[in-house]
Amino acid sequence: MQPVQAFLYLFDTIIQLFALLILLRILLQLVRADYYNTLVQIIVRFTDPVLKPLRKLIPSIGRMDMAGVVCFVALQALALVLRLVANQAELPWQAIIYLAVQRSVQTVLMTYMVLIIANVLISLFGQRARHPIIPLIYQLTEPVLGRIRKVIPPIAGLDLSPLVAIIGIQFLMILIGWR
8 A cells, every 4th residue: 555655645746736837827927927037937838738738728818827727726636536546435526626626725825825924034034135036926925915005004114914914814724624
């Protein structure tokens, strides 16, 4: 049984890493990140072989890359199916889709939590750092943090928007059944 668990771990990790690349591509397109950023180029090169053919079948809705969304949820479903097969369990396809969507939302929320924490750490310690990921982190978090800043402006120079965002993300995770 150990080799099965080892291969399950390996496949699940590969699927989740690729799903994360797809998610980042979706988010970067939504915020209109700098296409010429080195990291954006890497993400595009890794995801294009899957997304380009899908886009012929699944059109975008506005700025939302629906082919990417479908691919992201499908990868989550694939990871669930692999676990079910490895554990010799069965679930109806409706339950698999529901769990895949739930897991997708959880992944988006966790990704934003990590990005917001990274944003805070960069603003505290790495303002002079010159790395291609830094502007991407700011671009990805600004739509969320900027909206919060409109409601709760900085108090005495202290920006509380990351704290409010993290509390909101935690609330949503509990609400949708994060374990």
